[in-house]
Amino acid sequence: MTADPRWVALVRGADRPGTLTALTSVFSTRGVSFDSLATGAVDGGSGSIAVTFHASLRRQQHLVRTVERLTAVQSVVVRPASDPRVRAAGVVQMPPGVPFAPPPTVAVRWSGDAAAGQPVIVEGSLADIGAVVLRAREQGALATATVVLSA
Structure with a gap:
């Protein structure tokens, strides 16, 4: 694990071939791996x-400046992962x-x-969802998933 802080970047980009590739290339060529990457719904x-x-x-600041210059990118918002405004949803089975x-x-x-065979669905800050998923794994979860919300 790295000692560097964890960040969440919420990127709004054009719905066209190559947008995601351009974004991932910025991180890759600078030696930064993703903890997670998820795409959301396309609208307009x-x-x-x-x-x-x-x-x-x-x-992080260098990455953001570079991503903002991509022609397919419309906006970038970056926050520390611990920021309570970073919202997430999780599923525990x-x-x-x-x-x-x-x-x-x-x-x-x-x-x-869960005892009735239903998945447990949770919503909250990314930090709190992380704590829920960790506890579920410690208690033998069959599957877990976390999605960072863009709103």
Whole structure:
């Protein structure tokens, strides 16, 4: 694991071939790997891309300036992953008959009954969703997923 801070970049880009490739190339050629990358819905000819990554403040700023210069990119918002404005959704699937609830220390909305075979779906800050997913894995989750929301 790196000591560099974790960042979330929310990129709005043109819905055309090569946009995602151009974005990933900026990170790749600068030696920065993604923790996660997800594309969102396309609306009005543009779509959203959420990227989480580790980098120093200086490298993060350089990446953002370079991404902003891409012709296919319309906007970039970057925040520390710990920023409570960075929202996420998660899904937890536990083994049959195993109950699960998010830890009481996190502020998330959730639904589902894992003991009844239902997935538990949670929404909250990325940091809180991370805590929920970690707890689920520690308790034997069969599958987990986290998506950073662009709103």
